[in-house]
Amino acid sequence: MRSEAQIIELLVEKYGVxxxxxxxxxxxxxxxxxxxxxxxxxxDIEDLFDIVLMEEDVDFSTFGDAVALVDRxxxxxxx
Amino acid sequence: MSPRDxxxxxxxxxxxxxxxxxxxxxxxxxxxxxxxxxxxGREQLAGDVLLGIADWHPHEDVMPIQKVVMxxxxxxxxxxxxxxLTQAGLLDEERILGxxxxxxxxxxxxxxxNEQAYLAYHTSDVRRAKPTIVPRIMPSAATxxxxxxxxxxxxxxxxxxxxxxxxxxxxKPSVRCAMGT
Numbered sequence: 546m547r548s549e550a551q552i553i554e555l556l557v558e559k560y561g562v563x564x565x566x567x568x569x570x571x572x573x574x575x576x577x578x579x580x581x582x583x584x585x586x587x588x589d590i591e592d593l594f595d596i597v598l599m600e601e602d603v604d605f606s607t608f609g610d611a612v613a614l615v616d617r618x619x620x621x622x623x624x
Numbered sequence: 625m626s627p628r629d630x631x632x633x634x635x636x637x638x639x640x641x642x643x644x645x646x647x648x649x650x651x652x653x654x655x656x657x658x659x660x661x662x663x664x665g666r667e668q669l670a671g672d673v674l675l676g677i678a679d680w681h682p683h684e685d686v687m688p689i690q691k692v693v694m695x696x697x698x699x700x701x702x703x704x705x706x707x708x709l710t711q712a713g714l715l716d717e718e719r720i721l722g723x724x725x726x727x728x729x730x731x732x733x734x735x736x737x738n739e740q741a742y743l744a745y746h747t748s749d750v751r752r753a754k755p756t757i758v759p760r761i762m763p764s765a766a767t768x769x770x771x772x773x774x775x776x777x778x779x780x781x782x783x784x785x786x787x788x789x790x791x792x793x794x795x796k797p798s799v800r801c802a803m804g805t
Binding site for chain 2: 559560561562577578581582584585588589592
């Protein structure tokens with residue numbers, strides 16, 4: 546959960562998501578993000594954490610999916 | 625009244641001179657300049673710039689999530705359109721708006737997004753554009769958002785200032801929402 550707080554902050558500040566909407570099972574589309582916004586979010590997260598997410602690995606269906614993927618990248622980058 | 629006559633029933637503004645017709649025209653005809661010297665805050669561009677600043681707040685018309693895909697020019701156009709439709713009494717007239725069209729004079733599109741993209745490219749290591757850059761920059765963005773936001777489903781086009789106002793082969797709508805940036 547290394548990335549959780551920063552991703553929540555990004556969702557709240559840039560994407561207008563209500564903080565209490567965010568939970569591990571929260572579906573991105575239900576939080577108001579459409580497919581284009583999710584694509585933008587992937588780019589924002591790459592910039593924020595200085596990581597590169599491969600298209601085939603990206604599963605941002607839920608908030609928990611996004612956090613888990615980013616945490617895996619952070620772990621391999623800086624164990 | 626001839627078939628060529630145009631009746632203006634509502635006007636909406638987002639300008640440094642004000643947000644309604646009375647205020648804007650009063651200040652313009654009084655010769656009041658709103659151009660100020662402003663610190664750009666960007667040393668890469670310039671120290672000072674001369675510009676007019678509009679006091680506007682998109683919060684009522686544009687949700688935060690929409691701003692992700694909307695350059696400020698599209699946000700301002702949406703705010704101005706709502707003000708014009710409100711003055712015209714058309715805001716809730718679904719049937720009329722469904723047959724209305726949008727003509728918008730737009731020369732550049734999302735200039736701020738364009739500027740930020742160039743700034744990032746030339747002053748950082750960023751060598752890519754984000755996915756939303758196209759819907760934010762494209763000149764038709766403002767008309768598209770107004771169309772979707774207010775249910776205006778007739779002909780919608782961002783016309784260059786000197787282009788004819790009636791595109792060929794299109795059915796001429798009886799109500800038009802004319803914009804300019």
